[in-house]
Amino acid sequence: MYPKDLNYRMPPEWDGHAQTLISWPVRESMCYPEDYASVCQAYAEIIRAIAEFEPVTVMVNSPDLSTFSSLFQEGRIQYLPIEHNDAWLRDNGPTFLVSDQGDVAGVNWQFNAWGGKYSPWDLDNQAAPAILDHFALKQFDSPLILEGGSIHVDGEGTVLTTEECLLNPNRNRGLTREQIEDQLKKYLNIRKVIWLKSGLSGDETDGHVDNVACFAAPGKILLQVCDDPEDENYAITRENLKVLTGATDARDRKLDIIPVQQPPKMSDRGRRLTLSYLNFYFVNGGLILPVFGGQAEKSDHSAIRVLGELFPERQLRTVNGMGLIREGGNVHCITQQLPSGKKEK
Template sequence: MNAKELNYTMPAEWTAHERTFVSWPVQASMVYPDDFASVGKGYEDLIHAIAEFEPVTVIVNPVDAEQVKARFTETNVDFLVIEHNDAWFRDNGPTFVLNDRKEIAGVNWKFNAWGGKYSPWDLDDAVAPQLLEHYGIQRLDAPLVMEGGSIHVDGEGTLLTTEECLLNPNRNPELSREQIEEHVKNFVNVEKIVWMKRGLDGDETDGHVDNIACFAAPGSIILQVCHDPSDENYTITQENLAILREATDAKGRAFDIIEIEQPPKTFFGEQRLTLSYLNFYFVNGGIILPVFGGTAEATDREAIRVLSEAFPDRRIRTIDGMSIIKEGGNVHCTTQQMPASVRG
């Protein structure tokens, strides 16, 4: 059974949350394991920031449980001991869906570490079923390799994604575009998928949408753009902008597009860092926004201004976006919202 058959729908991220889930990082799986202490501090700061707005449950490995618990004194931060390989819970955790009675279920996608890039991933693939069992939540098993960071929904039948990721042969090589689209529509219960082409240059997730665009409201999209023709992201973001200008949502509405200028091009060694203001996260009454400092101070200020105007009723809580980005992701990648439901 899937969400559509059972009349469950994935709500937009800005709807009320019961809690946020975050997985604690695992040193053995890190790209730069010598940075474990600073990455851990980045996760600690993020969890403290989210806890200013709503409860946080930290998924922690058994061997790390006691030392991680000692970092937090907030009464609304708790811990769930589940073995895992890596820390990007947006991508290997469940996607929560609600029905008209606000009852909750969880979609259990298949997970293969972004097309087999990091081995092993067997523990990560098993996290969502264990979490759903812990909370007594109905599990909907999807026959599709997919990560939560590759989709955004407006809560009214429209989903945003990229061809680069969802159609990548390293995910579901046996499935056609039409089959992938059908599975996605059925398991989050949307009517229309708006396909952009590519994600940001250097993004090792193969173009996750949560680095380039998200819904601000039904009929409104925030898009990170680049205006420097010498930057690889210029062609990418201008192409996506053109697609969105021509697109309509499931209700037939043209999109109001809010543009945010990207941070300056930044490298760590020879690796381009995937800096994105769009990797922010909605919390109850606020937004957790990564900012980057240094050469990005001007674009940081502009991103804060744009989001403050777009969401005047939300507090923009900034966090150091450089603390974990070398590991390949940022605020949105680390988090997964559990929407408020009758069980909450």
């Protein structure tokens, strides 16, 4: 049986968390292994920020346990010995579900390292079952290759994604748009898929939605925008705005779209960095927001203002977004929420 048949659904990220799960970085898998120490410090900053709001469990490979232990003594930060190839748990971890009775389960998607870009990925493809087994949670195995960063839900039957990612032949070659929608409906218990065209320029995940748009609440979407016609993101974000303006959600509501200005274009070692304020993460009573400093100071303040006004009941906690971005992701990419099974702010 599918999760939908048993009345399980993927809850929105702003529902209550029992804890946050993260994977510790692996030097051998990094784009720039020489940055390992600074990346570990960036992870530590994010983990400590999350731990101010809720417990954190970190998956640590056995050779990295001494590095991890030297950075943390806090009781709300625990480690779990699950071996992994890479550290983007949003993408290779389980997608957690809750039932009408508040029971928690998880979807074990298939994972192929963003279309076969990074090898090996065998341990990463085994991480979700290991996590679900550790927490003794019901497991639903999906044949679909899917990363968690490619989807956002509103908790009321709508999922947001991009054609660039989910329809990419390097994931599920041979599956049609309708077949992929059918899988999402069965495993997430949603009724409506809103398809954006593309993700941000330079995003090696092939357009993960968690960099370009996300639900702030049912019927309300945050969209990162670009006003510079010379920037590749100008056409991308204008097209996505057009799609959202004409879309309705699963309850047939028109969408309230809140624009967030992107940070200035930045490159490092010849690669464009995928800078996004929407790669933030909801925590219990708060929001962990990456900011970038320097030439992005003006847009940092703008994003803080927009999100602060949108979520006045949440404590806004900023972290250094430059700490991870050279490796290709940010706060949302490394986190995965374990739902509490009940709604709470």
